[in-house]
Amino acid sequence: MSIAVEAAPVSFTEGAVKELHKLRDQQEVGEDFGLRVGVEGGGCAGMNYVLGFDQMKDGDKEYFIDGIRVFMHKAHGMYLAGMQIDFQNGLNARGFTFSNPNAASTCGCGTSFSV
Numbered sequence: 872m873s874i875a876v877e878a879a880p881v882s883f884t885e886g887a888v889k890e891l892h893k894l895r896d897q898q899e900v901g902e903d904f905g906l907r908v909g910v911e912g913g914g915c916a917g918m919n920y921v922l923g924f925d926q927m928k929d930g931d932k933e934y935f936i937d938g939i940r941v942f943m944h945k946a947h948g949m950y951l952a953g954m955q956i957d958f959q960n961g962l963n964a965r966g967f968t969f970s971n972p973n974a975a976s977t978c979g980c981g982t983s984f985s986v
Contacts, residue, residue, distance in 0.1 A: 877932070877934075879934040879935075879936045879941065880934075880943065880948045880951050880952040880953070880954070881908055881936070881941070881943070881951055881952075881953075881954045881955070881956060882936065882954075882955050882956070883936060883937055883939070883955070883956050883957075884955060884956070884957040884958070886957055886958040886959070886960070887956045887957050887958040887967065888937045888938070888939065889958070890958040890960075890967075891906060891939055891958075892938070892939070894924075895924065895939075898924065900924045903926055903927075904924045904925060904926055904940075905924070905925065905926075905927065905933065905939075905940035905941055905942045906922070906923070906924055906925075906939055906940065906941050906942070907921055907922070907923055907924070907925035907941075907942045907943070908920075908921065908922055908941055908942070908943050908947075908951065908956070909921040909943055909944055909947040909951070910947050910950050910951065918950065920969050922956070922967055925942060926942075927942050928942070928944070930944050930945055930946070931943065931944055931945070932944075932945055932948070949973075950971075950973055951971065951973070952972075952973065953971075953972045953973065954969060954970060954971040954972070954973070955969075955970045956968070956969055956970075957969075957970065
């Protein structure tokens with residue numbers, strides 16, 4: 872008997888994985904924490920991305936992506952399916968970026984979107 876493993880709705884670039892591991896080590900994140908990826912209302916385009924270390928909550932699904940424990944509320948998958956998270960460390964931009972195929976439009980800073 873085999874157990875079906877659901878594919879993660881989001882992916883990380885190599886740069887994002889390196890930065891997330893670095894942040895997890897610097898912040899000494901506990902074993903019961905994972906990376907929360909999600910959305911919340913707000914921002915200039917209607918919805919903001921959520922990205923931060925958190926504990927698992929009711930309604931969450933758990934994924935393991937490139938050695939990173941990821942929590943995502945079940946309802947957020949429809950907004951984030953196929954999204955790729957990157958980390959930019961250049962002169963023009965520094966931080967996490969979100970490439971979301973479900974976004975109809977995004978704000979100038981790239982941290983909020985509409986569907």
